[in-house]
Amino acid sequence: MDIRRLTDRLGGLAFGGDYNPEQWDEQVWKQDDELMRRARVNLATVGVFSWALLEPEEGRYDFDWLDAHLDRLHANGVAVDLATPTASPPPWFTLAHPDALPVRPDGTRLTHGSRDTYCLTAPAYRRAARRIAGALAERYGDHPALALWHVHNEYVTLCLCDHTAAAFRVWLRARHGSLDALNEAWGTAFWSQRYTSWEQILPPRDSQWHRNPGQALDFSRFWSDETLAAYREQRDAIRAHSDRPVTTNLMVPSYQNLDLWAFGREVDLVSIDHYPGAPGVDAAAHAAFDADRARSFAGGGPWLLMEQGTNTVYAGGRVLAKEPGDILRHSLAHIARGSEGALFFQWRQSRAGAEQWHSAMVPHAGADSRTFREVTATGEAVARLGELAGSTVRAEVAVLHDSDAWWAMDIDGLPSSELDYFAALSRAHRALWEAGRTVDFAHPEHDLSRYRLVIAPALFLLTDAGAGNLRRYVAAGGTLLVQHFSGMVNERLHARLGGYPAAPLREALGIRVEEYRPLRQDEQITLSDGSTADSWSESLSTEGAETLAAYTHGMLAGSPALTRHDFGSGYGWYLSTRLDDTGYAALVGRLLTEAGVAPELPGLPPGVEAVARHAPDGRRWLLLLNHRDDAVPLPRPGHDLLTDGPLRELPPGGCAVLRAH
Numbered sequence: 001m002d003i004r005r006l007t008d009r010l011g012g013l014a015f016g017g018d019y020n021p022e023q024w025d026e027q028v029w030k031q032d033d034e035l036m037r038r039a040r041v042n043l044a045t046v047g048v049f050s051w052a053l054l055e056p057e058e059g060r061y062d063f064d065w066l067d068a069h070l071d072r073l074h075a076n077g078v079a080v081d082l083a084t085p086t087a088s089p090p091p092w093f094t095l096a097h098p099d100a101l102p103v104r105p106d107g108t109r110l111t112h113g114s115r116d117t118y119c120l121t122a123p124a125y126r127r128a129a130r131r132i133a134g135a136l137a138e139r140y141g142d143h144p145a146l147a148l149w150h151v152h153n154e155y156v157t158l159c160l161c162d163h164t165a166a167a168f169r170v171w172l173r174a175r176h177g178s179l180d181a182l183n184e185a186w187g188t189a190f191w192s193q194r195y196t197s198w199e200q201i202l203p204p205r206d207s208q209w210h211r212n213p214g215q216a217l218d219f220s221r222f223w224s225d226e227t228l229a230a231y232r233e234q235r236d237a238i239r240a241h242s243d244r245p246v247t248t249n250l251m252v253p254s255y256q257n258l259d260l261w262a263f264g265r266e267v268d269l270v271s272i273d274h275y276p277g278a279p280g281v282d283a284a285a286h287a288a289f290d291a292d293r294a295r296s297f298a299g300g301g302p303w304l305l306m307e308q309g310t311n312t313v314y315a316g317g318r319v320l321a322k323e324p325g326d327i328l329r330h331s332l333a334h335i336a337r338g339s340e341g342a343l344f345f346q347w348r349q350s351r352a353g354a355e356q357w358h359s360a361m362v363p364h365a366g367a368d369s370r371t372f373r374e375v376t377a378t379g380e381a382v383a384r385l386g387e388l389a390g391s392t393v394r395a396e397v398a399v400l401h402d403s404d405a406w407w408a409m410d411i412d413g414l415p416s417s418e419l420d421y422f423a424a425l426s427r428a429h430r431a432l433w434e435a436g437r438t439v440d441f442a443h444p445e446h447d448l449s450r451y452r453l454v455i456a457p458a459l460f461l462l463t464d465a466g467a468g469n470l471r472r473y474v475a476a477g478g479t480l481l482v483q484h485f486s487g488m489v490n491e492r493l494h495a496r497l498g499g500y501p502a503a504p505l506r507e508a509l510g511i512r513v514e515e516y517r518p519l520r521q522d523e524q525i526t527l528s529d530g531s532t533a534d535s536w537s538e539s540l541s542t543e544g545a546e547t548l549a550a551y552t553h554g555m556l557a558g559s560p561a562l563t564r565h566d567f568g569s570g571y572g573w574y575l576s577t578r579l580d581d582t583g584y585a586a587l588v589g590r591l592l593t594e595a596g597v598a599p600e601l602p603g604l605p606p607g608v609e610a611v612a613r614h615a616p617d618g619r620r621w622l623l624l625l626n627h628r629d630d631a632v633p634l635p636r637p638g639h640d641l642l643t644d645g646p647l648r649e650l651p652p653g654g655c656a657v658l659r660a661h
């Protein structure tokens with residue numbers, strides 16, 4: 001489906017948020033209409049948690065109230081992103097189907113009273129979810145207000161019940177074919193774990209010590225596939241009655257429960273929710289990180305920021321206040337990186353209920369508030385950016401991001417608890433972001449030929465196909481940096497024998513890792529080039545690569561730590577330890593220079609973000625965000641769409657969108 005239809009339908013970029021009118025009365029609805037017009041809201045997500053109202057008892061629907069809201073929104077010029085309410089089954093459902101309540105790894109079955117309290121594999125839940133999705137689509141499939149379908153809300157709940165066990169076994173049979181193959185893949189010869197019938201196999205519930213790694217990895221894969229199947233069922237039930245695009249709001253969290261590459265292929269439009277966990281420049285870096293991931297999962301095409309907070313988010317057990325200006329800066333940070341708009345959770349702050357203290361576009365204080373004034377200013381800014389619709393972002397650098405490698409590195413029993421996939425991934429992105437380069441994420445088996453530089457920060461698991469692809473990338477002229485503990489195992493988690501990393505990749509790097517040697521906690525080492533490192537070291541020998549820095553401590557003194565291999569038409573770099581932030585930034589800077597990757601806008605000081613959006617017809621816009629508290633003169637002045645005037649200098653904390661064509 002063509003997602004351009006969404007912005008065509010809206011007449012520009014999307015602005016709005018989750019709208020829960022069922023929490024209010026007529027007087028407030030009237031006020032909502034007026035305030036939405038003031039804030040230039042053009043898209044409202046409706047019905048996310050409305051199951052209990054829509055289906056008060058099994059099979060009996062009440063759509064009258066929703067009819068009225070959709071008609072009212074439409075009359076007010078607001079399009080609707082209609083959700084299926086399946087993230088929160090009503091109490092009648094769980095009482096009728098107690099087997100559809102989720103079970104934790106320790107065997108505890110949860111009870112209703114919150115949200116997300118369902119088992120995704122329970123047949124009764126799946127039937128009920130398909131039914132309500134189909135009923136909504138039948139009624140509203142061609143409603144004039146309808147612009148987008150929003151399946152579910154943030155697929156997240158995990159369940160290890162007997163339904164899950166049964167579905168897991170079906171998945172395992174399809175993957176492995178026979179019990180012998182499964183036993184071989186999981187290495188059950190160790191610790192007497194051999195299975196002699198499928199019924200003996202369980203999902204990874206709590207056990208005495210380390211669980212079987214193959215079982216843990218296969219379960220992660222299975223759960224992601226199962227979740228995707230549940231999404232597809234609803235999507236297809238909708239498509240039977242409606243031709244509007246379908247999405248689900250994905251989380252891009254610091255842990256991984258789903259293969260987001262796979263989701264990206266199944267949704268008509270990738271949409272994500274983003275809640276930064278820290279203030280200031282860390283929030284800006286986090287927004288860029290999530291936005292770049294979203295765009296990459298969307299195959300480089302347009303995507304949508306479905307949720308963000310206005311002035312507060314939950315972080316570290318407390319509400320974190322956003323600073324004045326953040327609402328606009330954060331919205332533009334996502335739009336700069338390809339989002340077709342900026343939406344929020346939620347329009348009006350709830351006066352009661354579990355999230356009554358979560359921020360909203362209209363806070364408890366009402367429209368006479370800093371928050372609503374900033375929301376209105378942001379709505380006006382977004383409304384001026386209509387010409388950007390459909391334009392995309394280009395990057396010359398990619399960071400490799402693989403779901404299997406992430407899941408594999410989360411499994412316990414690795415040689416160091418400091419091996420952290422997310423930390424390595426976000427650190428690589430942050431160093432590139434600070435260097436002013438736009439970054440894509442890519443899968444190790446993707447075509448990488450458009451990138452001048454590829455960084456593999458944590459490719460613990462690497463398939464033969466991935467290793468071969470990386471080898472070809474370097475041979476054809478790419479610059480590749482592979483970091484420690486990569487290419488250690490194949491897709492079955494079996495160790496690579498004869499030296500790490502996986503053989504075809506090793507050839508491109510011109511090295512052979514013989515031994516891994518985690519450093520002691522808090523131990524810092526100095527390399528021969530003066531840089532310092534911690535947490536990890538490896539004993540390796542070069543097989544064609546040149547040594548750029550060597551270890552200087554203990555038994556590794558004199559052996560290579562950082563290497564570069566002139567291979568084919570490209571360069572394969574290998575870093576066998578964890579450099580400190582300064583050393584890592586210097587290495588990334590050197591790689592960018594050697595690979596010939598220029599900043600988006602050369603001449604900007606640190607703390608100013610610049611990203612370009614390109615239209616297929618050659619038009620180009622430069623989005624600028626100043627995270628500094630001083631004004632910054634622009635190397636190239638231009639016409640700013642936000643102020644509709646010339647701009648020579650970015651004010652402290654200011655933003656601009658320059659026409660660069």
Ligand code: GAL
Pocket residue numbers: 153154273307345355358
């Ligand atoms: C999101 C969720 C919303 C709301 C928001 C604020 O993760 O989709 O429904 O709960 O967080 O906490």
